[in-house]
Amino acid sequence: MQPQNLIDAEDLARERLPRVIYDYYRSGAWDEQSLRRNREAYSEIDLLPRVLVDVSRRDASTTLLGTRITLPVLAAPTAFHRLAHPDGEIATARALASVGSIMVLSSLSTMTVEEVTATGAAVWFQLYMNKDPGRTTALVDRVVAAGCRAIVVTADTPVWGVRERDVRNGFHLPPGFGAVNLAPLDPDGEKRSRQGAGMGQAFDWMLHPALSWAELDRLCAASPVPVLLKGIARGDDAERAIAAGCAGVVVSNHGGRQLDGVPATIDTLPAVVQAVAGRGLVLVDGGVRRGTDVLKAIASGADAVQIGRPQLWGLACGGEAGVRHVFESLRKELDVAMALAGCPNLAAITPDLLRRRGRSPG
Template sequence: MTTTAASAVCLADLATAARSVTPDDVWDFVEGGSGAELSLVANRAALDDVYLVPRVLRDVSRPHASRVLLGTSTTMPVVVAPMAYQRLLHPDGELAAARAARSAGIPFTVPMLSSVAVEEVARSEADLWFQLYWLRDRAMTVDLLARAEAAGCRAIVLTVDVPLMGRRLRDLRNGFTLPRDVVAAHFPDAAATTQLQRAGTSAVAEHTRDAFDPSLSWSDIDWLRSATELPIVLKGLLAPQDAARAARTGVDAVVVSNHGGRQLDGALPGIRALPAVRDAVDDSCDVLLDGGIRSGVDVVKALALGASGVLVGRPVLHGLALDGTRGVEDALALLRAELDHALALAGCRDLGDAAGLATTTGTRGPGW
């Protein structure tokens, strides 16, 4: 029987089904990591290596999974991660995914490299966050901030781990380029580079090399704070020292992430970095985890190790490839059902209980 988004019983089913309907080069762009993909594989392996110590006799007949993130009430501690060029998977792209996020009651992060402009994504009426990369063109950065604010975005997510794009070997081997009907909607001149195919190169990487500013530093965070009144999230931290400094600058949240294994190959998995980052910032800002989340149990593991919530990426694209908005709705509904189930089986009445769970790992032995 052919698996559809609606018939999937886990997010891995969605991935298998999405693979069958996605062109090879697009699949590699979505699924691939950098270098030998050590960090890509490690993200999943590290999550699998965390074991929860469930509690019992706690009356979990009505588990409660809602949370407030950056002032927004969410039905579960999940945010859709920023992912570029979603019209590669479905003609409605980011608009379709944002509509599904609204139905699920969670925020959607508009990628700066979106194939649908933020003004159009806002038609979804979802709670929107806006991703920002640091651009060489400061005037364009100011313009994008103004557009995000005017569109009703509730937070700015500055991705700080991409001074330049990682060497994504699958894309280089494929000479990856965007089709003519997919463009970087916030970059009107990008089509000239992103649709130019050359063997052994990635058109997307060449565009970002020209557009992104590798001189980004802590002083620029102060400038960003002065340029917007929206909450600021720094995405892509692993070192507790960086997290502590981010908290001192007054950011509202940090995202512990190795960019889904797509930047420095060999970088620490986010779930391994999470406890130290949480300790470094204490309660001064929210701490979110990104990278490898594939089940409700993974969400509970992240909460137990100190996360306020998680970002979910590739499973959203899998649902999008299968059935647009409905496919993403099915993916998020499945994640929510798994989360409720995992909370109950772990003896958690709410997310506070999940944060109090003890954990251990298969490699280090008992940790409680």
């Protein structure tokens, strides 16, 4: 049975996945307040549809950094796809190629970047900058040579957020699974991935708690492809990212997996859009599950959204076809929502379509 929507997909995936893996994918940090807020905040925004607009033809396509995409929904970087399905990141990439969107490949991919780009998908690479600048440069050179079209630096992870489900379950990578693109850079660290309990113990070796703006400045100056900064919640940080030379930012709280207690991303988006002021892309992720959520994010000023967990639910339910089904479900919902809101294209999705209840916009 095919799930009817992204929420059903999670229910089905929960039945199919081993508990430890389902928990790793779904978990948020500490009390999971931000995880819940990401979803709840979308229902706090009302839509004010326009009527008597010709919506007989709808077009949800757009262009991001020179790549044409058929719907404004990207695959957010998510770790360890082979834990959900043996075809792992290759299945996800193939699905994104057939959907006509971009896959942001996690640093913690269980398949090599070369295998993933060989699918023909448009791939951006998510980077955890290394303490050793030489290792960062080597990895950037490798992924650019493999065909990745942009680098997405994750900024919200100086240390791992504490996901207590993983600690309780003793989550670590089973034998035969690894962060294969990082292994050549740090074989000892890679071995440690198989020990410990939870991200905090098993994967500490790959983070850079002293990462500074100066290092981002240098990366932007040296990178042959555009750099985006992911994990932004504030206008001043977005401003600084643009000053560093970033081509854009991703408003994200890592799906509620890092600092618990931060606001929903749809609530921090307007301040970031205002700070960027058209000088770069603004993407947003966290809790996007419905076509109406995409509409609300675009109306709030995002150029596109990303979905994280739902691609993993799709993978667990049916590999490549399952991921494709998740994106196609969202495409259909967005198409109907655009028609009903009086929006024939993305440019027509403007802030006046929204009424925010109670929450301050920024």
